[in-house]
Amino acid sequence: MKQRRDPAPAPARWRAGWRRGRQLAGVVPFFAFIAVFLVIPTLVVAIGAFANDDGHPTLDNLSSLGDGYILDAFGRSLWLSALTAVLGAILGALLAYALVTARPDGLLRRLVTSACGVLAQFGGVTLAFAFIATIGLSGFVTLFMQNQLGINIYSGGVWLFDMPGLVLVYTYFQIPLMVIVFLPALDGIRPQWREATASLGGSTWQYWRRVAMPLLAPAFLGSTLLLFSNAFSAYATAAALVSQGSPIVPLQIRSALTSEIVLGNQNLGKAMALGMVVVVAVVMWLYALLQRRTSRWLA
Amino acid sequence: MAGLIARRARRQATFRWIVVVVLGIFFLLPLVAMLMFTIREPGGQYTFDTWRQFFDWPQLANTYPELWEGMKSSGGLVLLTVALMLVMLVPTVVWTRLRLPWLRRVVEYLCLLPLTIPAIVLVVGLAPVYAWVTYFLGGSALTLTFAYTVLVLPYAYRAIDAGLSGIDVRTLSEAARSLGASWGTVMWRVVLPNIRSAVLSAAFLTVALVLGEFTIASLLNRTNLQVAVNLLGKSSATMSVAVSLAALVLAFILLFALSFASRRRGQTTRGTS
Numbered sequence: 235m236k237q238r239r240d241p242a243p244a245p246a247r248w249r250a251g252w253r254r255g256r257q258l259a260g261v262v263p264f265f266a267f268i269a270v271f272l273v274i275p276t277l278v279v280a281i282g283a284f285a286n287d288d289g290h291p292t293l294d295n296l297s298s299l300g301d302g303y304i305l306d307a308f309g310r311s312l313w314l315s316a317l318t319a320v321l322g323a324i325l326g327a328l329l330a331y332a333l334v335t336a337r338p339d340g341l342l343r344r345l346v347t348s349a350c351g352v353l354a355q356f357g358g359v360t361l362a363f364a365f366i367a368t369i370g371l372s373g374f375v376t377l378f379m380q381n382q383l384g385i386n387i388y389s390g391g392v393w394l395f396d397m398p399g400l401v402l403v404y405t406y407f408q409i410p411l412m413v414i415v416f417l418p419a420l421d422g423i424r425p426q427w428r429e430a431t432a433s434l435g436g437s438t439w440q441y442w443r444r445v446a447m448p449l450l451a452p453a454f455l456g457s458t459l460l461l462f463s464n465a466f467s468a469y470a471t472a473a474a475l476v477s478q479g480s481p482i483v484p485l486q487i488r489s490a491l492t493s494e495i496v497l498g499n500q501n502l503g504k505a506m507a508l509g510m511v512v513v514v515a516v517v518m519w520l521y522a523l524l525q526r527r528t529s530r531w532l533a
Numbered sequence: 534m535a536g537l538i539a540r541r542a543r544r545q546a547t548f549r550w551i552v553v554v555v556l557g558i559f560f561l562l563p564l565v566a567m568l569m570f571t572i573r574e575p576g577g578q579y580t581f582d583t584w585r586q587f588f589d590w591p592q593l594a595n596t597y598p599e600l601w602e603g604m605k606s607s608g609g610l611v612l613l614t615v616a617l618m619l620v621m622l623v624p625t626v627v628w629t630r631l632r633l634p635w636l637r638r639v640v641e642y643l644c645l646l647p648l649t650i651p652a653i654v655l656v657v658g659l660a661p662v663y664a665w666v667t668y669f670l671g672g673s674a675l676t677l678t679f680a681y682t683v684l685v686l687p688y689a690y691r692a693i694d695a696g697l698s699g700i701d702v703r704t705l706s707e708a709a710r711s712l713g714a715s716w717g718t719v720m721w722r723v724v725l726p727n728i729r730s731a732v733l734s735a736a737f738l739t740v741a742l743v744l745g746e747f748t749i750a751s752l753l754n755r756t757n758l759q760v761a762v763n764l765l766g767k768s769s770a771t772m773s774v775a776v777s778l779a780a781l782v783l784a785f786i787l788l789f790a791l792s793f794a795s796r797r798r799g800q801t802t803r804g805t806s
Contacts, residue, residue, distance in 0.1 A: 257632045259642070263625075264640070267621055267679075267682070271683050274658070275655055275657075277652060279658040301717050309680075325556065329556050332552040336549055348789040351788045355741055355742055355784075356744070356781060358745055359747050359766075359777060360745070363777050367566040367569070367570040368566035374566035406560070432537065465796055467654075469651070469747075471748070484653040514649050518648060
C-alpha cells in the first residue's frame with residue numbers, strides 16, 4: 235500500500251530493478267565459481283573442524299590439537315618458517331639491494347628477477363630433486379667433498395631428509411621470494427634523499443641509520459612476514475624430501491588425509507588445517523597493516 | 534660531489550658483484566648438479582642418452598607411460614587454466630569497475646583470499662567438492678583446472694587490476710558503446726587489446742604455477758607432471774631429474790620473455806606521460 239505513494243511510477247521502478255538485476259548478472263559466474271571452489275572448501279574445513287565423524291558438533295578435534303605429536307609438529311613448522319623467513323629476508327634484501335644499484339633495464343637485473351620468479355613460485359618437487367642431486371648421498375657436492383677434500387658432510391648422520399635439510403631447501407626458495415617482494419620498496423627509495431643527506435653533511439652510515447632504514451623497516455618486516463607464511467604453507471618440498479615420519483604440520487595433514495579410516499578420526503586433519511589458516515591469517519593481517527605504512531613513503 | 538658519486542658507484546659495483554657471485558653460486562650449484570646427474574654415468578663418463586630419450590617423444594611415451602600421461606595432463610591444464618582464469622576474471626573485473634563499483638572491494642577480497650589459505654588446507658576442503666566434480670565430469674586430471682584457477686586468482690587479479698588501472702576503461706567503453714558496439718565487442722576488441730601486457734603477465738604466471746603444482750594433484754590422486762616426476766624419482770631417477778630440470782628451464786624462459794614485454798610497456802607509458 236505504502237509503495238504506491240512513491241514518486242517514481244511502477245514501470246520505471248521495475249525497469250530500474252531489472253537493470254540492476256541485469257548488472258548483477260554479469261558477475262554471477264564469478265561468484266558461483268568462487269562459492270563452489272573457494273567458499274565451500276573453506277566452510278568444509280571450518281565446520282568439519284568442529285564436527286565428529288557422524289556430523290555432530292564437538293570440540294574433540296580441537297582438543298586433540300593439544301596432543302604432544304601435533305603440538306611438536308606445529309612447533310617445528312613455526313620454527314622452520316621463522317628461521318627460513320629471517321635467513322631469506324636478510325640474504326634476499328642484500329641481493330635486492332645489489333640489483334637496485336644495477337641499471338634498471340639491464341640484463342643482470344632481468345636475468346636475476348626472472349630466475350627469482352621461477353625459483354620462488356616453481357619450487358616443490360624440483361627443488362627436492364635438485365638438492366638430492368647436489369648433497370644427497372651420491373650427490374655432486376657430497377662426492378666432490380669426499381673425494382677431493384676428504385670431508386664427509388654426513389659424518390654426523392644424514393641430515394638432508396630431516397629438519398636441517400628442510401631449512402636449507404626452504405632458504406633456497408625464500409631468498410628469491412624476498413627479492414621479488416622487497417625490490418619494489420627499494421625502487422621507491424629516491425636518490426634525492428641520499429643527496430639531501432650528503433648536502434646536509436651526513437655520512438653514508440648516517441644516511442642508512444637515519445633515513446633509509448626507518449623508511450625500509452616496515453617493508454622489510456612485511457616481506458619477512460610474507461616469507462614466514464610462504465614457508466608455513468609449503469608442502470611439496472617437504473613431501474618429496476622427507477622420507478620418514480611427519481615432522482611438520484602439512485605432512486601431518488597428509489597422513490591424516492591418507493590414513494583417516496585407520497585413525498577413525500577423519501576430522502582431525504580439518505582441525506589442523508584450521509589451525510594453519512588461523513596462523514596464516516594472523517600473519518597476513520599484520521602484513522596488511524605494515525603494507526599500509528610502507529605505501530605512505532615508498533609507493 | 535661528482536667524485537663522491539663516482540666513488541660510491543664504484544663501491545656499489547664491487548658490492549653488487551660480490552653479492553651476485555656468492556649467491557649465484559648458491560643458486561646455480563643445485564641446478565648444475567641436476568644437469569650433471571642427468572649426463573653422468575656411474576663409471577664417470579658423460580652421456581647424453583637421457584636427453585636424447587627425453588626429446589624422442591613417441592619413444593618416451595612408450596617407456597614411461599605414467600610420465601607421458603602427466604606431461605599431457607599438465608599441458609592440457611595449462612591451456613584450460615589460462616582460459617578459465619581469463620574468462621572468469623577479465624569480464625568480472627571490468628564489469629565491477631564500470632557498473633558495480635560497490636562490489637570492487639568484495640571481488641578484490643575474494644581474489645586475494647587464496648593467499649591466506651595454504652594449498653594443503655584448500656585440498657582438505659576440496660576433497661568433498663571433487664567427489665561431486667568426479668560424479669559430474671569424471672575423474673580426469675583435467676578437472677584440476679578449477680582448483681588451479683583458484684590458486685592463481687591472487688596473482689592474476691593483481692596483474693589484471695594493475696593493467697586496468699593504467700587505462701581509462703570507462704571512457705573507452707562508453708566511446709565504443711556510443712558507436713554501437715555490443716558488450717562482447719567492447720571486451721574483445723577494446724578492453725583486451727589495451728591490457729594485453731597485463732593479460733600476458735597473468736597468463737605466464739599461471740603457466741609457471743600450473744607446471745609446478747604438486748600438492749593438490751597428489752592429494753586428490755590425480756596425475757600431473759610433478760606427481761609423475763615424483764613417482765618416477767623412485768624407479769628412474771635420471772629421467773625424473775631431467776624432466777624437472779626441463780620444466781624449470783621452460784618456466785624461466787617464459788618469465789624472462791615476460792620481463793621484456795612488461796618493461797617495454799613501462800617505457801612507452803613513461804614516454805607518453
